Amino acid sequence: MLKDKTALVYGVANDRSLAWAIAQAFSQAGARLVLTYQGERMERNVRALAETVPGTLCYDCDVTNDDEIAAVCANTDRECGGLDVLVHSVAFARKEELAGRYVDTSRDGFRIANEVSAYSLVAVTRPALPLFEKRGGGSIIALTYLGAQRVVPNYNVMGVAKAALEASVRYLAADLGPLGIRVNGISAGPVKTLAARGISGFGSILAHVEERAPLRRNISDSDVGQAALFLASDMSRNITGEVLFVDAGFHIMA
Ligand SMILES: NC(=O)c1ccc[n+]([C@@H]2O[C@H](COP(=O)([O-])OP(=O)(O)OC[C@H]3O[C@@H](n4cnc5c(N)ncnc54)[C@H](O)[C@@H]3O)[C@@H](O)[C@H]2O)c1
Numbered sequence: 001m002l003k004d005k006t007a008l009v010y011g012v013a014n015d016r017s018l019a020w021a022i023a024q025a026f027s028q029a030g031a032r033l034v035l036t037y038q039g040e041r042m043e044r045n046v047r048a049l050a051e052t053v054p055g056t057l058c059y060d061c062d063v064t065n066d067d068e069i070a071a072v073c074a075n076t077d078r079e080c081g082g083l084d085v086l087v088h089s090v091a092f093a094r095k096e097e098l099a100g101r102y103v104d105t106s107r108d109g110f111r112i113a114n115e116v117s118a119y120s121l122v123a124v125t126r127p128a129l130p131l132f133e134k135r136g137g138g139s140i141i142a143l144t145y146l147g148a149q150r151v152v153p154n155y156n157v158m159g160v161a162k163a164a165l166e167a168s169v170r171y172l173a174a175d176l177g178p179l180g181i182r183v184n185g186i187s188a189g190p191v192k193t194l195a196a197r198g199i200s201g202f203g204s205i206l207a208h209v210e211e212r213a214p215l216r217r218n219i220s221d222s223d224v225g226q227a228a229l230f231l232a233s234d235m236s237r238n239i240t241g242e243v244l245f246v247d248a249g250f251h252i253m254a
Contacts, residue, residue: 001029001030001232001233001234001235002030002085002232002233003029003031004030005026005031005032005084005135006031006032006076006080006082006084006085006135007023007026007033007085007087008034008036008072008076008083008087009023009026009034009035009086009087010036010061010063010086010087010088010090011037011038011088011090012035012037012042012046012049012089013037013038013045013046013193013194014042014049015045015049016193018089018143018191018221018225019035019087020049020221022087022089022141022224022228023035023056023087024053024222024225025225025226025228025229026085026225026228026232027053029229031232032055032056032080033050033053033057034056034059034076034079034080035049035050035056035057035058035059036058036059036061036072037058037059037060037061038060039060039062046058057075057076057079057080059071059075063116063123064123066123069123073127073130073131076131077130081134082131082132082133082135083128083131083132083134083135083138084139085138085139085141085232086125086128086138086139086140086141087140087141087142087232088121088140088141088143090120091161091162091195092116093109093112093113093116093156093157093158093198094109094112095198096109097109097113098154098157098198098199100200101156102156102157105156109157113158113160113161114157114160114161114164117158117161117165118161118162118165119164121140121168121172125172125183128140129176129179129181132180132181137181139181139183139184139231139236140181140184141183141184141185141186141232142168142169142183142184142186143186143188143224144169144186144187145158145159146187146189146247148162148166148187149251150251152205153201154199154200154201155199158199165185169183169184169241170183173240173241177240177241182231182237182239182240183240184231184240184241184243184244185242185243185244186224186228186231186243186246187244187246188219188223188224188246188247189209189218189245189246189247189248190206190218191218191219191220191221191224193221206218209247213248213250214248214249214250215248215249216248217248219246219247219248223246224246227244227246
């Protein structure tokens with residue numbers, strides 16, 4: 001489904017990252033991978049993962065740094081001659097903002113969560129446009145969560161950042177549709193990852209979903225990989241500006 005395509009995936013931390021599950025699904029479908037990680041702390045892990053998929057490129061990139069994003073795009077363009085798929089799988093809020101009351105969110109905590117988790121989609125998209133243009137269009141996918149649309153205890157400012165991210169998906173879809181670029185979100189059910197561990201009471205969210213979701217189970221990271229593959233491929237060629245729930249149906253329940 002992605003033969004001869006290039007996919008740039010922002011946000012691999014380790015083998016539990018949704019970004020890695022997505023990268024694996026893409027590579028199994030024939031895509032060439034470009035992965036990014038944040039800082040030296042993640043480098044060893046991510047380089048070891050990248051080595052398991054021959055030809056994979058790997059770059060350090062903090063999404064709050066426009067120069068680093070520009071370097072990722074320049075390197076991808078030089079090595080791959082364009083881009084077909086971009087995945088945004090990046091989020092961060094300070095631990096103290098992911099517990100207690102939303103009303104206690106600090107000005108700085110709000111700014112950081114929104115800059116890293118929402119604005120960054122715009123920041124990584126704009127310099128990638130000339131690369132997409134070389135391939136006549138493409139697909140952009142961002143990872144979001146139900147907390148954007150409903151109140152999830154302790155998700156707090158991250159829910160507000162995800163709401164901004166989902167609105168960004170729609171505005172970008174409208175801007176970029178004429179260029180043949182589709183922009184969609186995947187709203188994943190809870191999966192135990194490094195980022196998820198930062199949310200206070202995450203274990204009880206998993207238990208609640210298993211009990212209440214129509215399918216009576218939690219999702220796995222490979223479910224997100226398969227959904228991303230669909231959104232990346234031509235099978236979804238007339239879907240843009242959408243948020244696709246991959247959550248065993250949990251979001252439909254009252
Ligand atoms: N795990 C879940 O339950 C779940 C559910 C729905 C949505 N999501 C979303 O999926 C995405 C990936 O998260 P994950 O659960 O795989 O956890 P993860 O910890 O593996 O991934 C989060 C990534 O964000 C990166 N990151 C944070 N700040 C950054 C910065 N300034 N610059 C560059 N990278 C930065 C981290 O390095 C990490 O690679 C996030 O957007 C998250 O909100 C996760």
